[in-house]
Amino acid sequence: MATIQDVARKAGVSAATVSRVLSAPERVAEPTRARVHAAVASLGYTPNLAAKTLRTLRTEKILVTVPDISNPFFSQVIRGVEEAASAAGYAVLLGDTRHEEAREEQYASMLRRREADGLIFLGHRLPATLAEMVAALGPRTPIVNGCEFSPELGVSSAHIDNERAAADAMEHLYDLGHVRVGVITGPLVSPISRDRLAGVAAAAARHGRTADLAIATGDFSIETGADQAGALLDQPTRPTALFCFSDEMAMGALDALRRRGLACPADVSLVGFDDIRFARYLDPPLTTVSQPTAQIGHEVVRLLLDILSGRPDVTRNVTLPHDLVVRASTAAPRQGRG
Amino acid sequence: MATIQDVARKAGVSAATVSRVLSAPERVAEPTRARVHAAVASLGYTPNLAAKTLRTLRTEKILVTVPDISNPFFSQVIRGVEEAASAAGYAVLLGDTRHEEAREEQYASMLRRREADGLIFLGHRLPATLAEMVAALGPRTPIVNGCEFSPELGVSSAHIDNERAAADAMEHLYDLGHVRVGVITGPLVSPISRDRLAGVAAAAARHGRTADLAIATGDFSIETGADQAGALLDQPTRPTALFCFSDEMAMGALDALRRRGLACPADVSLVGFDDIRFARYLDPPLTTVSQPTAQIGHEVVRLLLDILSGRPDVTRNVTLPHDLVVRASTAAPRQGRG
C-alpha cells in the first residue's frame, strides 16, 4: 500500500501538500496539484483510514442497530440506510440487538469509544449511557432514531405518522361497515404501538365504537399474531375485522382464521401494517399500511449526516408519508350479525 | 477518553507496561499487574481502536456482503454471522451489493485497503481484484464464501449439499407418484442453481423421468417465480408438481396457481427451498428444504477466524446438514391423468 510519503516523494512535494491536495485543493497551486494527482493515480494511493481516524477522530462509519435483522421490515429499512450511507462515503456497522439490553449497551459503547461517527437505532430503546450523552450534547448528539419517535429521547428521527396511519386503517374498516373490530398491538412500551393505539381509539371514538373494540397485545411476531388472533376470534362476540400492528402478526392471524375454518375476508377482514414484500402475495393479498422503508432509511442517514456536518440545529422529527394499500383481505362484513 | 498514558501515570509505570498487562500479562510481575488493572478500572480505559489498528493492521472488523439484505434467507444468515462475530469481539461491516458488480468492487476495495480483517460474501461472485488476492495468498486469504460453493474460487466456504438437497426434494415428489415435474431454478451462473439442478437431473434419471422434467429459469424472486410457474402451468402437459429453488419463488408460484384456479396440493404440489420463517405460514404450509441459516453464519465466521489466527491450512469447504420439511403443499397427484 502506498503511503502519503510515497506520493509526496513521487510528486516532489511534502506530505503536507499531498494532504492539502486531497482535502483542500484550493490551497494548492494548480501545477502542483496536477503533479500530485498524477502521483496519486499512478500509485493507486488511498489514505489509510486508521491513520486518518486517529488524527481526526472521524471514522467514516455509522453504526446501525436493529432489534431483529431477520425481520423483513427492518431489513428493508437497513437497505435504505446502507444505500444512502455508502453513497455518502460512509460504511455501515451492523448491530443486531435481539431486543437484548446487554447487546444494546455493547453497541452503545462502540459509539462512546468513537468507533463510529454516529448511531442510527431502529428500536425504541436508547441505552442509558447514550441517554446521558444526549443530555450532555443536546441536538448535536450523533444519534438518530428510525421508524419510532419518542419526544422524551431528545433525538432526531424519521418515521410515519403512526397515529394517523392506524386511524386510516380503522376508518377503512368502519367505512366497510364493520362494528366490532379486534386490534392486535405490539408491546405497549414502544411508542409506535401507543401511537397506533391512540389512532385506533380516536377513530373508534369518532364512530361511537369505543365499546366495540377488542384489544390484544402481541410482540409483532407471527406467533403472537396467531395466538392473540385466536383469543379474539374465540370471544363470544367475534370481531368481524382484525387490525394487526405488523404484517407478520397478520400472517399469524391468517393462520388462526384458517385453523378455525373462517374465511378472509368473507368471515373476518384483516388489515396489517408495514407492507412487507410478502404482503401482496398472501392469500388473500393483504390490505395493509405501507411504510416508505427506503425513504425512512435515506432520511435517517440525512439527519445523521447533518448532525455530523456540525450544523448547530435543533432536533428534527421528520414525518414521512404512509399509504393504506387496500388489497383483498378486507370487505364488508357479512349481513345479519349483531 | 483515558489514554494508555493516563493509565501509565496513574499506575506509576510506563505505557509499555500497561500495553503488556493488556496483551501479554504473563510478562509483567504480579504486583505491577494488579496496579495497572486497578488504574484501568478506575479510569474506565479502553484502548483506542484506530491507534491499535494503525500499529497492528488489525481492525477487528469483518466485512459481510450480501446480494440483497432484504431477502429473509440472507438476513437470517447475517444474523448468525453477527452473533458469532460479536461473540468473538469482531464488529460486522455490512455491504448490500444489490447484485451490482460496481458495489461488489467497492466493498472489495475496503478489504484491500485493510479496513476489515476479512470478508464473508454470500453471493457467488468474487470480484476480480479479490480473485487476484486469492491467487497470491492462497488458503490464507481472509475470504470465506457462505451458502454457495465454487471450487474454482479457491476460498473456504460453508453451505449445504445443494445437489443432494434438491435430489431429496425430487425423491419426495417421485415417491408421491408425480411424473411430470416442473422446476424453477435460479440464475444458472450461480453454482447453487447448477448443483441443485444436477440433483434434480440425477433423481429424475434414477426414476427414468428425465424426459418429463420441465425446467424454467428464475432469479429467486417472487415475481419470476410467478412468471415461470405460469409458463410451466400453461404448457399443454401441465406438471403435477413444481419445485422452486427458493421459497420466494414458491410464493410466486402459489400466486400463479391461485390466479389459474388451481388448488395446491390437490392440482399441483409445490416444494420450495430455504425454509424462511414465512414458509410454514403460507396457505398451504410449504414443503421446503430447510437450510441451517444460523449455523451457516456461525461456521463461516469460524472459518474466517481460523484463517485470521494464522493457522496455515488448506481451504475448507464445510457441508452442513439440510432437512426436507414436509408440510401441506405436497400430496399425491390426482388420479386419472397422463
Place this chain on the structure above:
DNA sequence: GCATTTGATGAAATCGATTACATCAAGCGA
C-alpha cells in the same frame, strides 16, 4: 564471591495521516 543468565521495566521508534506554524518568494502600494 564473581560472572552470567533471567526477569521486569522503561525509552524511544513506529504506524500514516492532519494541521498549526514557519518560511520564503512574489506582488503590491506608496
Place this chain on the structure above:
DNA sequence: TCGCTTGATGTAATCGATTTCATCAAATGC
C-alpha cells in the same frame, strides 16, 4: 525601491497505541 501583504509550500508536532531494544536488579552457577 522598500516594507508589507498574500499565497504556496515545507517542518514538525500530534493522534494513541505496540514493540524492539536497552537497562538494571535479582537470581543462579561455579
